[in-house]
Amino acid sequence: MEEDKDKFSEWYLRILEDAELIDSRYPIKGMIIYRRWGLFIIRQMQQYLEKLLEDAGHEPTLFPVLIPDNVLGKETEHIAGFEEQVFWVTHAGANELERKLALRPTSETAMYETFRLWIRSHQDLPLKIHQSCTVYRYETKHTRPLIRGREFLWNEGHSAHIDDEDARKNIEEIKEIYGKLINEMLCLPFMVNRRPEWDRFPGATDTFAFDTIMPNGKTLQIATAHNLGQNFSKVFGITYEDEKGEHKHVYQTSYGPSFGRLLAALISVHGDEKGLVLPPEVAPIQCIIVPIFFKDADKERIQKYADKVRKKLDELGIRNDIDYSDDRPGNKFYHWEMKGVPLRIEAGPRDLEKNELTIVRRDTGKKSQIKFDRLCEIPKIFDEITENLRAVAKKKFNERLIKVKSIDEMKKSSGRGILSLGWCGKDECSEKIEKHVDILSVDDGKGKCIVCGKSGKSINSANTY
Amino acid sequence: MEEDKDKFSEWYLRILEDAELIDSRYPIKGMIIYRRWGLFIIRQMQQYLEKLLEDAGHEPTLFPVLIPDNVLGKETEHIAGFEEQVFWVTHAGANELERKLALRPTSETAMYETFRLWIRSHQDLPLKIHQSCTVYRYETKHTRPLIRGREFLWNEGHSAHIDDEDARKNIEEIKEIYGKLINEMLCLPFMVNRRPEWDRFPGATDTFAFDTIMPNGKTLQIATAHNLGQNFSKVFGITYEDEKGEHKHVYQTSYGPSFGRLLAALISVHGDEKGLVLPPEVAPIQCIIVPIFFKDADKERIQKYADKVRKKLDELGIRNDIDYSDDRPGNKFYHWEMKGVPLRIEAGPRDLEKNELTIVRRDTGKKSQIKFDRLCEIPKIFDEITENLRAVAKKKFNERLIKVKSIDEMKKSSGRGILSLGWCGKDECSEKIEKHVDILSVDDGKGKCIVCGKSGKSINSANTY
Numbered sequence: 002m003e004e005d006k007d008k009f010s011e012w013y014l015r016i017l018e019d020a021e022l023i024d025s026r027y028p029i030k031g032m033i034i035y036r037r038w039g040l041f042i043i044r045q046m047q048q049y050l051e052k053l054l055e056d057a058g059h060e061p062t063l064f065p066v067l068i069p070d071n072v073l074g075k076e077t078e079h080i081a082g083f084e085e086q087v088f089w090v091t092h093a094g095a096n097e098l099e100r101k102l103a104l105r106p107t108s109e110t111a112m113y114e115t116f117r118l119w120i121r122s123h124q125d126l127p128l129k130i131h132q133s134c135t136v137y138r139y140e141t142k143h144t145r146p147l148i149r150g151r152e153f154l155w156n157e158g159h160s161a162h163i164d165d166e167d168a169r170k171n172i173e174e175i176k177e178i179y180g181k182l183i184n185e186m187l188c189l190p191f192m193v194n195r196r197p198e199w200d201r202f203p204g205a206t207d208t209f210a211f212d213t214i215m216p217n218g219k220t221l222q223i224a225t226a227h228n229l230g231q232n233f234s235k236v237f238g239i240t241y242e243d244e245k246g247e248h249k250h251v252y253q254t255s256y257g258p259s260f261g262r263l264l265a266a267l268i269s270v271h272g273d274e275k276g277l278v279l280p281p282e283v284a285p286i287q288c289i290i291v292p293i294f295f296k297d298a299d300k301e302r303i304q305k306y307a308d309k310v311r312k313k314l315d316e317l318g319i320r321n322d323i324d325y326s327d328d329r330p331g332n333k334f335y336h337w338e339m340k341g342v343p344l345r346i347e348a349g350p351r352d353l354e355k356n357e358l359t360i361v362r363r364d365t366g367k368k369s370q371i372k373f374d375r376l377c378e379i380p381k382i383f384d385e386i387t388e389n390l391r392a393v394a395k396k397k398f399n400e401r402l403i404k405v406k407s408i409d410e411m412k413k414s415s416g417r418g419i420l421s422l423g424w425c426g427k428d429e430c431s432e433k434i435e436k437h438v439d440i441l442s443v444d445d446g447k448g449k450c451i452v453c454g455k456s457g458k459s460i461n462s463a464n465t466y
Numbered sequence: 467m468e469e470d471k472d473k474f475s476e477w478y479l480r481i482l483e484d485a486e487l488i489d490s491r492y493p494i495k496g497m498i499i500y501r502r503w504g505l506f507i508i509r510q511m512q513q514y515l516e517k518l519l520e521d522a523g524h525e526p527t528l529f530p531v532l533i534p535d536n537v538l539g540k541e542t543e544h545i546a547g548f549e550e551q552v553f554w555v556t557h558a559g560a561n562e563l564e565r566k567l568a569l570r571p572t573s574e575t576a577m578y579e580t581f582r583l584w585i586r587s588h589q590d591l592p593l594k595i596h597q598s599c600t601v602y603r604y605e606t607k608h609t610r611p612l613i614r615g616r617e618f619l620w621n622e623g624h625s626a627h628i629d630d631e632d633a634r635k636n637i638e639e640i641k642e643i644y645g646k647l648i649n650e651m652l653c654l655p656f657m658v659n660r661r662p663e664w665d666r667f668p669g670a671t672d673t674f675a676f677d678t679i680m681p682n683g684k685t686l687q688i689a690t691a692h693n694l695g696q697n698f699s700k701v702f703g704i705t706y707e708d709e710k711g712e713h714k715h716v717y718q719t720s721y722g723p724s725f726g727r728l729l730a731a732l733i734s735v736h737g738d739e740k741g742l743v744l745p746p747e748v749a750p751i752q753c754i755i756v757p758i759f760f761k762d763a764d765k766e767r768i769q770k771y772a773d774k775v776r777k778k779l780d781e782l783g784i785r786n787d788i789d790y791s792d793d794r795p796g797n798k799f800y801h802w803e804m805k806g807v808p809l810r811i812e813a814g815p816r817d818l819e820k821n822e823l824t825i826v827r828r829d830t831g832k833k834s835q836i837k838f839d840r841l842c843e844i845p846k847i848f849d850e851i852t853e854n855l856r857a858v859a860k861k862k863f864n865e866r867l868i869k870v871k872s873i874d875e876m877k878k879s880s881g882r883g884i885l886s887l888g889w890c891g892k893d894e895c896s897e898k899i900e901k902h903v904d905i906l907s908v909d910d911g912k913g914k915c916i917v918c919g920k921s922g923k924s925i926n927s928a929n930t931y
Binding site for chain 2: 024026027028029032033034035036037040041044060061062063064065066067069072084085086087088089090091092093094095101102104111114115118135137139152154
């Protein structure tokens with residue numbers, strides 16, 4: 002995972018196939034097949050996120066995948082932002098449909114038609130719903146599995162509020178929830194960047210993006226949260242009756258993480274030259290047991306011992322498997338390391354004699370002995386692995402936060418991470434900056450423009466996916 | 467739920483909306499919005515089924531929703547069976563696509579293109595995969611929420627085997643797994659009917675259907691399992707190398723239950739005039755706690771007591787809620803009965819005094835007292851509820867299995883359940899039978915033809931959805 006970009010891309014594509022996370026040979030460009038190993042991780046993320054959302058009062062729902070053209074087109078900025086990316090269903094059987102139907106690129110419009118029916122009074126607010134589903138965008142840029150596809154898996158949340166303050170409060174709640182998913186569960190460092198006006202979600206008054214940094218120095222936007230103000234409620238006629246009997250338009254927010262991009266970041270940030278390194282919480286197999294015997298005479302008692310270990314792990318609720326294949330132990334080690342299994346348990350004649358086991362951590366490669374009776378300590382080891390992964394990733398992330406003070410420094414650092422620099426606020430200067438990096442956010446901090454030297458604001462910038 | 471058909475239909479549509487299971491006001495015919503109450507039940511079924519499948523070695527996967535027309539059209543019988551029902555994506559943005567793409571009506575063709583790549587040798591077999599997803603069929607018949615829609619939720623399984631015997635074994639395994647889902651989890655009685663040749667899945671050599679009976683006497687097909695023989699493997703070129711190095715075509719099966727139809731059956735079979743009756747395992751809320759106080763002076767201590775009950779239920783892993791709304795207790799009872807919550811716990815001053823609680827079963831309406839310290843017995847009560855629901859449904863089902871011996875008897879019983887009758891095997895007689903009922907299966911039993919009196923086979927028939 003060196004900075005050599007081609008090397009990273011090669012590694013990334015190879016590990017997707019080798020670890021059987023996905024299969025990208027499906028006969029439609031930008032659409033992939035999720036296989037067991039990748040799908041399991043995504044489902045773990047999804048369940049974790051859904052629980053956090055539902056504990057905070059966001060209700061699960063599921064809307065149809067198709068949106069009539071007149072509904073999708075109601076909010077003019079919104080449709081302008083998506084119209085080039087929409088897949089259209091125009092026929093059913095041999096008949097042309099009366100009205101063409103869009104594969105949802107996102108569900109604001111589909112849902113807000115119904116919000117009008119669901120919301121009557123201030124007692125119906127806040128309304129907070131979410132759904133895990135697939136969305137469709139006809140990407141014209143180069144597609145990359147999990148990173149930029151034409152079908153992707155996400156969770157999208159939508160809310161309606163009495164006032165702007167409550168809408169903002171919801172965005173803060175979402176920031177906290179997504180933070181837990183991204184950093185606590187997946188051990189990924191990230192930065193929330195308030196996107197500049199020209200890079201907002203179509204129809205939003207404000208867009209916050211969750212950016213992480215990939216091993217090649219590019220940033221990857223893994224989630225967003227939008228303040229929609231009253232833009233949609235006015236167009237869709239979503240009003241509530243307040244306590245005085247007055248009818249008012251609701252304030253809205255929408256937000257979503259991409260499960261595919263989170264998986265891409267998880268793979269890339271934690272992975273190493275041996276393959277995947279998975280945090281225990283998302284690993285399909287948390288412990289792989291490898292029975293080791295050199296003489297056939299040992300086989301039976303070693304297998305018995307391995308089975309006993311498996312039973313113990315089952316009791317502890319640890320996802321595990323025994324590798325009884327005919328392969329040599331070395332090949333087994335190599336295979337399960339490549340698959341990212343957090344902990345390997347070797348059960349050999351020596352281990353059996355001492356009623357212990359040899360355990361090897363995937364993250365550090367550290368080997369140690371553990372007594373059979375101490376297997377209950379594995380969850381604690383998992384915590385250590387998780388903490389270590391988070392710390393190592395954070396360190397790498399911090400090394401890629403770079404302050405630059407001149408055009409030359411920017412050129413030199415471009416592609417190495419997130420660059421913080423000063424900008425006067427004028428288009429002529431930002432145009433020069435954007436020749437080299439994309440602007441992630443313009444914050445309120447002060448900075449001296451690296452182009453003209455005038456004082457202005459501080460901006461974050463990077464090469465982005 | 468009397469036999470009056472309109473009464474049942476009315477009841478069914480009303481409960482869907484009243485209990486907020488779904489919303490059918492989405493602006494595309496045959497496409498509905500799943501709301502929390504309905505979606506939760508479906509997710510419970512899905513998880514239960516997925517666990518059974520995965521424990522039996524079926525691997526989860528997820529294929530794209532779109533299938534290129536040339537892939538969908540490869541197996542001629544298959545496409546002939548579906549072509550009138552396919553939604554076609556023809557445009558993306560303003561451009562016409564080079565090749566039109568189908569919204570999957572089912573995934574045989576999408577998957578089998580890839581099976582060819584995944585299967586090389588006999589060691590890759592059996593290959594058993596499954597996915598939970600939405601499928602799309604442009605139904606021209608009258609649509610009914612959850613029963614017949616243009617978008618529906620299901621799980622579909624697909625397998626490839628060395629020989630016909632192993633394929634048949636898989637169908638038996640699936641029958642057992644679906645049986646657990648339908649009867650053990652959902653407490654629904656069912657019958658497996660081997661469909662007559664003319665009613666098989668397009669491209670199959672054999673189709674087994676899981677039929678249940680609705681309160682209006684019509685049967686509802688809730689799942690199917692198909693033996694595909696080598697029909698698809700020959701067209702898609704799916705071969706394996708056997709131990710002698712010979713290349714052979716695999717044998718295949720595919721199968722799937724409809725989650726929407728299972729939910730429809732669950733609602734209809736167990737429901738009563740008060741509304742839903744849910745088996746505890748699928749209920750979003752298993753216990754609703756209703757605090758009861760007549761004087762404001764009691765309010766605080768009763769709420770404290772209710773909170774203590776809630777904490778205990780949480781510890782026991784029982785999904786619960788407390789109804790603290792301002793409604794009168796009677797209205798609360800009515801509301802949660804309508805929603806089908808299996809057990810109501812009333813906490814009043816009298817209960818508190820005796821350190822007990824009043825519990826009311828939704829299925830029987832039986833009221834009893836339980837000591838606070840005995841709340842740990844609730845899971846046992848849940849088991850009793852589940853058994854009772856299963857037994858009551860089974861009894862009703864059995865009453866609807868009717869043997870008829872003449873055309874007149876058939877006419878009288880048509881619409882009352884599954885009719886078993888004799889048929890000589892000739893078209894001219896079955897045409898007369900099918901004026902009144904649909905043929906579900908032709909089994910090997912002997913029977914005297916109810917039309918011509920000649921001896922022949924025994925058939926199951928019914929009015930079907």
